[in-house]
Amino acid sequence: MASAFEYAPAPESRAIVDIAPSYGLFIDGEFTEAADGKVFKTVSPSTEEVLSEIARAGEADVDRAVAAARKAFEKWSALPGSERAKYLFRIARIIQERSRELAVLETLDNGKPIKETRDADLPLVAAHFFYYAGWADKLEHAGYGANPRPLGVAGQVIPWNFPLLMLAWKIAPALATGNTVVLKPAETTPLSALFFADICRQAGLPKGVVNILPGYGDTGAALVAHPDVDKVAFTGSTAVGKEIARTVAGTRKKLTLELGGKGANIVFDDAPIDQAVEGIVNGIFFNQGQVCCAGSRLLVQESIQDELLDSLKRRLATLRLGDPLDKNTDIGAINSEEQLARITTLVEQGEAEGAERWSPACEIPASGYWFAPTLFTNVTQAHRIARDEIFGPVLSVLTFRTPDEAVAKANNTPYGLSAGIWTEKGSRILAVANKLRAGVIWSNTFNKFDPTSPFGGYKESGFGREGGRHGLEAYLDV
Amino acid sequence: MPTTASPAHPLTDVTSSDSTLRRFLHGLPGVDAVGLEARAASLGTRSIKTTAKAYAIDLAISMVDLTTLEGADTPGKVRALGAKAVHPDPTDRTTPATAAVCVYPDMVPAAKAAVAGSTVKVASVATAFPAGRAPIAVKLADVREAVAAGADEIDMVIDRGAFLAGQYLKVYDEIVAVKETCGADARLKVIFETGELSTYDNIRRAGWLGMLAGADFIKTSTGKVAVNATPANTLLMLEAVRDFRAQTGVQVGVKPAGGIRTSKDAIKFLVLVNETVGEDWLDNHWFRFGASSLLNDLLMQRQKLATGRYSGPDYVTVD
Numbered sequence: 001m002a003s004a005f006e007y008a009p010a011p012e013s014r015a016i017v018d019i020a021p022s023y024g025l026f027i028d029g030e031f032t033e034a035a036d037g038k039v040f041k042t043v044s045p046s047t048e049e050v051l052s053e054i055a056r057a058g059e060a061d062v063d064r065a066v067a068a069a070r071k072a073f074e075k076w077s078a079l080p081g082s083e084r085a086k087y088l089f090r091i092a093r094i095i096q097e098r099s100r101e102l103a104v105l106e107t108l109d110n111g112k113p114i115k116e117t118r119d120a121d122l123p124l125v126a127a128h129f130f131y132y133a134g135w136a137d138k139l140e141h142a143g144y145g146a147n148p149r150p151l152g153v154a155g156q157v158i159p160w161n162f163p164l165l166m167l168a169w170k171i172a173p174a175l176a177t178g179n180t181v182v183l184k185p186a187e188t189t190p191l192s193a194l195f196f197a198d199i200c201r202q203a204g205l206p207k208g209v210v211n212i213l214p215g216y217g218d219t220g221a222a223l224v225a226h227p228d229v230d231k232v233a234f235t236g237s238t239a240v241g242k243e244i245a246r247t248v249a250g251t252r253k254k255l256t257l258e259l260g261g262k263g264a265n266i267v268f269d270d271a272p273i274d275q276a277v278e279g280i281v282n283g284i285f286f287n288q289g290q291v292c293c294a295g296s297r298l299l300v301q302e303s304i305q306d307e308l309l310d311s312l313k314r315r316l317a318t319l320r321l322g323d324p325l326d327k328n329t330d331i332g333a334i335n336s337e338e339q340l341a342r343i344t345t346l347v348e349q350g351e352a353e354g355a356e357r358w359s360p361a362c363e364i365p366a367s368g369y370w371f372a373p374t375l376f377t378n379v380t381q382a383h384r385i386a387r388d389e390i391f392g393p394v395l396s397v398l399t400f401r402t403p404d405e406a407v408a409k410a411n412n413t414p415y416g417l418s419a420g421i422w423t424e425k426g427s428r429i430l431a432v433a434n435k436l437r438a439g440v441i442w443s444n445t446f447n448k449f450d451p452t453s454p455f456g457g458y459k460e461s462g463f464g465r466e467g468g469r470h471g472l473e474a475y476l477d478v
Numbered sequence: 479m480p481t482t483a484s485p486a487h488p489l490t491d492v493t494s495s496d497s498t499l500r501r502f503l504h505g506l507p508g509v510d511a512v513g514l515e516a517r518a519a520s521l522g523t524r525s526i527k528t529t530a531k532a533y534a535i536d537l538a539i540s541m542v543d544l545t546t547l548e549g550a551d552t553p554g555k556v557r558a559l560g561a562k563a564v565h566p567d568p569t570d571r572t573t574p575a576t577a578a579v580c581v582y583p584d585m586v587p588a589a590k591a592a593v594a595g596s597t598v599k600v601a602s603v604a605t606a607f608p609a610g611r612a613p614i615a616v617k618l619a620d621v622r623e624a625v626a627a628g629a630d631e632i633d634m635v636i637d638r639g640a641f642l643a644g645q646y647l648k649v650y651d652e653i654v655a656v657k658e659t660c661g662a663d664a665r666l667k668v669i670f671e672t673g674e675l676s677t678y679d680n681i682r683r684a685g686w687l688g689m690l691a692g693a694d695f696i697k698t699s700t701g702k703v704a705v706n707a708t709p710a711n712t713l714l715m716l717e718a719v720r721d722f723r724a725q726t727g728v729q730v731g732v733k734p735a736g737g738i739r740t741s742k743d744a745i746k747f748l749v750l751v752n753e754t755v756g757e758d759w760l761d762n763h764w765f766r767f768g769a770s771s772l773l774n775d776l777l778m779q780r781q782k783l784a785t786g787r788y789s790g791p792d793y794v795t796v797d
Contacts, residue, residue, distance in 0.1 A: 004757040010525035275513030318753050327525035424508040444510045
């Protein structure tokens, strides 16, 4: 990093968000204690500061929440779509109005840089509600028959990597189609979902339509297994996804799973190099690599490997790691101690298996959970870091010689969520994209999201689509 | 620090014929417009505050080529401009001088007199600026006159018509001839008029063409067309000088010109420099702003940082 032009600290003010010392569960329009009185703490991963104490939902609370959602379903599903749309538009507008507050909150609870919550998460959250608000009164034109019906009560379990955005992906289509919702946020990032509960009240949403149950895996398991839940939607790890699939097997429940990935970012020798470097960085270091569709495997054509890696290393040296609230921070904190330990273990294994590890010189803060941007070269398909989802800022670099080899290597994974293709040749983009087994394929860009575009996986990355017209299907009885 | 252009670099071969030159320029990596603009925009969100802002403002002032290129220019106007370049802020003598004043060739004597004894250089546009539509003999005579009158720097325009017609060697030869005419003392800035070249691929090719021909600076535009310097085309040119130095060891400067009017904009360009090519270019020997109204905004922001108050346009000089 250049020394002459040092950027002075430019922290976003945290005064805009008022975090209460404790929060309850949100059931039937009210905040309430857990029936057994259990609580847990949520900490800020960049400082390990305790932010708040949160009620931890147990089975009795799941019962209460599902019952509230069931009761609310009758009236909510009977509302004309145009009326449901009004609520969703209202929610979208409130999110926009409170976006700075929510961005700071999300950065505090999750550890990701304010630059991302401000410029990516929050605009996408609002866009998602606006988009599905638009569908609410047009469902008969969605291609699912003249009068597609909602399913009933949706039990939704979301991860910690994009807490509010994953909430939006789950709740917006569910409400637009006339379902009611019980949602469990991740135990390390419950705050934005609880602020969203407040937004539902602010928007005058009828009681019981949205219920929020913070808790750990046992809360999620109880929700998924609840007999009065009609629809289960889960975003998270493949291991938990498989458990959920077993739980709902043989029941009437409709299931969508959005699970892990090991996305291949394929760079051909005729790629726009400077933009490919940006795309690689964005693909694996966006949100510290804690992205299910991250481009965690770089497949580079052998003939340009050296040139590309030189450019990539030079670029990585300019990444700014540190205080997530600083507006100039590019790389924030890892979400939890547990996740940091997982990343560390896999990286140590990569080294032990003989891959070459490289990180730019970068200062790691004394407290909090941090991992420097990391690059592995000399990686082969046989290395564990080329196969397992690391879910951290760790890029494995592999090479290929021909387009066929690139496709074969890209597809050689149990996952199938995302891929990237970098070439100036349009025909090659189309040819390669047709052969890749991945739900989302970006060409000459990476990690671009839009509510109009369906998102989801092949193979062990899950099934069902979220976003776009396709996203309606998961919440309709079709 | 590497020296400026010397012809004996490893790429000398590529200019041996029209076809080798074309093959080389068309073999450069393509530019993805969406990605380039996204990168420039993302660097534009850097938040430069307090000490960093003070540093950037002083640096930006020292990089200004204070410019007047009007039909109505007079020795009096140029004198005023020169005085301002030497002492941009009459109320604060700690304000750095600008890098240069930039005038038409016939105004060079007046400009020389106005900046005599200071660090401020005199730059002169030449080669039938801004259109460049004149016979080569006329262009070279234009340059010769300006250099003879004492210009320290020559800002030439390339023949965009020839470039767009694919006559790269013609453009190259012309730059080489101008460079020769500049002699050892005058540094050469090569203006591409990026707004007329229109595509980013063309801008990258023109950048390399200019550097191969011995440009000391590559410069975006004349300021006389609709689209002048933008963060994206300047970022692209910074990538070009970075890559050129990596291949040849020769460092070339960059000058965005036209359309940069506010301190905020100027600081965004400095962030591009900082994060693309680094501190080797954070110096007015290697980076310039071609601008006129920018200077007053930089001065107003400088006064505000120093005093905590925004004093307004009455407290900077109008020229």
